Amino acid sequence: MLTDTALRNLKPKSLTYKISNRDGMYVTVSPAGTITFRYDYCLHGRRETLTIGRYCALGISLALAREKLLDAKKAVMAGRSPALEKQREKRRLTAAKNFGDVALSWMADANPFNHAGLGGLLMIEWARRATE
Secondary structure (H helix, E strand, O other), X not given: OOOHHHHHOOOOOOOOEEEEOOOOEEEEEOOOOOEEEEEEEEEOOEEEEEEEEEEOOOOOOHHHHHHHHHHHHHHHHOOOOHHHHHHHHHHHHHHOOOHHHHHXXXXXXXXXXXXXXXXXXXXXXXXXXXXX
């Protein structure tokens, strides 16, 4: 079973290699030293791989990777592909390409009375004008 100390001590080699962890999760270590959490699973007779994320200061921790693994296993048990769900979420986030799209989406859900009275109303009006 991998630990944070073991992950920090992994060294890059000339080729990408992988180290198995528990519950089907493993890490790959690239020649550049990038450590990536992955999970292989079978769904509808097909083998698929979910890249959970990178292990680094700006990436995800081992504990968070294990939490995401549990979510992925639940999706597989329900017959859904976690890799496909991740791709769809990424596309949805990149669909809001500019401030106007984000502001319009926010305004559709915004209740002016939940945003500190007059200041909230002014903020919503400013956002409406900025998107025109």
